[in-house]
Amino acid sequence: MKARIHVFLKPGVLDPQGAAVAGVLKTMGYSEVTEARQGKLIELELSGDDKAAAAARVKEMCDKLLANPVIENFTVEID
Secondary structure, three states, X not given: OEEEEXXXXXXXXXXXXXXXXXXXXXXXXOOOOOXXXXXXXXXXXXXXXXXXXXXXXXXXXXXXXXXXXXXXXEEEEEO
């Protein structure tokens, strides 16, 4: 199985990288961009075939290491 974890800063947390991306896109002529948020994608290869158990373990990994719950939110996809 493969787990995909999307980690993003919580709303209201300053995102200087996202602001820089939005600014550069605007200067490149993409005036429709009003805001950008930068995040990260983590992919894990997992053994086993129980999706519910895998999702619970990956959530535990996120809570303990992969995401900072004070300033970040995350979502988990299991395929």
